[in-house]
Amino acid sequence: MNIALIGFMGSGKTTIGKRLACQFGWTFLDSDVLIQEKEHCTIAEIFAKNSEGYFRKCEKSVLAEIAELERVVLATGGGLPVGEENWEILHQRFFTVYLKADFDELFLRITGDPTRPLLQKYPTRKHLKELYLSRLGWYERAHAIIDTTQKKLERILGEIIEHAYPFYTNQN
Template identity: 40%
Template sequence: MQARLKKTVVLVGMMGAGKTAVGKALAARLHAPFIDSDAEIEKAANRTIPEIFERDGEPFFRLKERQVISRLLEHERGVLSTGGGAYMAVENREIISQKGVAVWLNADLDLLWSRVKHKDSRPLLRVPDPLTALTRLYENRVPVYAKADLTVRSEPGLSIEDMTTRVVEALRTRPDVLEVLG
């Protein structure tokens, strides 16, 4: 498929929804750059996300996240994967709507838990009861993610390629974002 991005595609959703994996595959399929906002924050801070949370706290991290997302949306069009909490900030939602298109990778709680329960790289789950913490985050965030421009449902057993195809199909409904050539 030959296509041209007119706006940056910003993947939003919970940790474990597949934003990075699907984002990389989508960028490859669209011949567009892939950018991970968390990786850009780590590069700018010269520290990992868990180190930033531990040393400076979540409010400092959220400030840096907002600055990085704003900067990334100013430059070339591509596929931007954001951290799970990025879309919660009104300022981030506004800039994403102005400069790009938000695509919510909507995975249910059971699927998310199956993907994150064995990883210790999630600062917000470094608590005595991570499933309860994930459930609380999920319940708080889903109503906000539902405000995204497009929603793509994730289901158990779908490959990264299948999810990427679903995202492309959703983007095809937005000629202001994706121009299909030929």
């Protein structure tokens, strides 16, 4: 069994995932980092040179690979939990934690970041909010939902550990 952090861009999956893995003594993996290593280019370059569709195929294949491992904290990309196929794997092999936050706060956290190509695809606040709203139903399938709005990292980490502790003790 593994733990997967899911949620929209800026929800803190990468930042908090590293801390959680460290706390549990598990391996930290980030699907975006694995894809960049395999493709030898950045996420922005993959979107520009190939396509978003190609990136989604890469996401599926790295998820299937990680699912074979044990004691991994996975920071997913924000679009990874969109689709039944990926959820089938997530539900089978991961305790899933949705890091939820108000759109306004997420927008402030990510705005202007050149590493997130969807900010160009959805160039206005209104377009990005539509994407956010369209994904909520997928994110809400998670085993645990933690609201991160206006919360410090330490507190979020504590709340995740409370929820995930039974899974952690089962594996150790």
